[in-house]
Amino acid sequence: MRREELLDAAEDLLCDQGSAALTLTAVAERAGCSKGGLLYHFNTKEALIKGMVERLIEEFDELIEAQGQETYTKNYLAATFAAVQSGRLRRWAVVTGASGNTYLLAPLREAMARWHREGLDREPDPGAAQIVRLACEGLWDVATHDPGLYDDERYAKLKTRLLALLPG
Known part of the structure; x- marks a missing residue:
């Protein structure tokens, strides 16, 4: 197995x-x-949860790297929409919901801090980059609770609007 x-x-x-x-x-x-x-x-069950947390971090890192946009925030935005629209979203809700142990979720908190700090000093407008990254977190949260809330057209409009906040 x-x-x-x-x-x-x-x-x-x-x-x-x-x-x-x-x-x-x-x-x-x-x-x-x-x-x-x-x-x-x-x-142990904790090792299993740790494995799920580690895998989701690794997969999202790979998704960010695969985007090929000109800034980290644009990669992050594209990766977020790709993950949410492909159904990978459930994995986040499942793993975080599975663990009441903050120790097991520490790697996720560390990854989240890294994702929100990465490359901000190289962004043309760091404030706009932070707003877009936080909007992505809001999208994850809302879509986790209601996966059918947006269709592809609404996702496309939202993504376009968020991209418009970023220079270039």
């Missing part, structure tokens, strides 16, 4: 049944493997 399949199974379980259902036994059953197979990769 691959590590990624176990993380997928844990996220699916959280989406379907909530954080109370997240047990190692339930994840192993969902993944179709033995509990021993799961324990090989994640020996």
Whole structure:
């Protein structure tokens, strides 16, 4: 059983049944493997949650890097819309909802601080860049609670308006 399949199974379980259902036994059953197979990769529930948090940070970092825009904020904006519109959004809600342990969420807080500080000194208008980045966080939050709130046309209009706040 691959590590990624176990993380997928844990996220699916959280989406379907909530954080109370997240047990190692339930994840192993969902993944179709033995509990021993799961324990090989994640020996505790905390290790499993840590793995989900680490994966989402890594995937969002990769998504930002893949955008190829001229500034970090434009990359961040494009990555946010790509993630929200592709359904990756659920992963954020699931992982943060799964952990009441602030220690396990520390890497996410550190990544968030990095994402909001990165390249601000190289932005043509750092204030506008901060506003756009914070608007992206608001989009994540709203879309997490109501994924069907916006259709592609509304997302496109919102993205265009946010880009208009940025010089260049």
